[in-house]
Amino acid sequence: MQTVNIHEAKTQLSKLIEQxxxxxxxxxxxxxxxxxxxxxxDTPEAGSKKRLGFMAGQISTPKDFxxxxxAEIAKLFGVEYLT
Structure with a gap:
């Protein structure tokens, strides 16, 4: 393994990084x-990144979500929830 001093690393940084x-x-x-x-x-492969919507169609939320x-949230803020 190559060892370089700080000055050499500064002057040849691009070459050293490429190596x-x-x-x-x-x-x-x-x-x-x-x-x-x-x-x-090591960087992840291009196709292995997480993406938005990867569970589309696999879960559902209630209509009244x-x-x-x-009411509980309003109470936490000290206001009255009006339905």
Missing amino acids: AVQGEAFIIAKAGKPMVKVTKI DEMGK
């Missing part, structure tokens, strides 16, 4: 002492 993306991790050292290890991260709990 890391290709799987060649590297270490950045300060005064000869290893400080950080830079490696490629918007009315449920209104």
